[in-house]
Amino acid sequence: MEKSLTLKQVATILGVEPSTVRFWExxxxxxxxxxxxxxxxxxxxxxxxxxxxxxxxLLQVEQYTIKGAKRRLEMDMALDSAMGIDGNFKTTVFFMLSAIMQELQTYRETSQKLSQQLELLQLEKSEIEEKLQEEQRKGILDFIRDKIAMKKMQEKEA
Known part of the structure; x- marks a missing residue:
């Protein structure tokens, strides 16, 4: 026969009050x-x-709500029955997927930062190109002024 425990014994094992065990039950x-x-x-x-x-x-460590914990347990039971997976393997897969999701989130954040930096660099490039074009226009104007001044000097000499 399977050994059974009293409410008080279960509460002691779980480290909670007996009323908490009754509530969860x-x-x-x-x-x-x-x-x-x-x-x-x-x-x-x-x-x-x-x-x-x-x-x-689920409630105290992973901070699930009652509703969320019920959904998680339902999902676990569905997975167990559908796949016939033992708990340790399922937990390992769950933690692996969680780690992958965290890594993807990190990459997403890094990607967003790089995208923002790229936008700033493109804006800076545009500003530099505008300044360069302005300098080139000034250079052309100075070149034309110099030519006009040289032509006037040649006319005066002639």
């Missing part, structure tokens, strides 16, 4: 199925404790 009833015989205290199985541990981690 009610909120997550479709995931935590605690059996109790009429007139007896509820007894928690190792599977119940494992599920309550997942719930605690």
């Amino acid at each position: 009610k909120e997550f009833a479709e995931f935590v199925k605690v059996k109790s015989n009429k007139g007896q205290h509820k007894r928690f199985t190792p599977a119940n404790v494992e599920m309550l541990t997942k719930i605690r981690d």
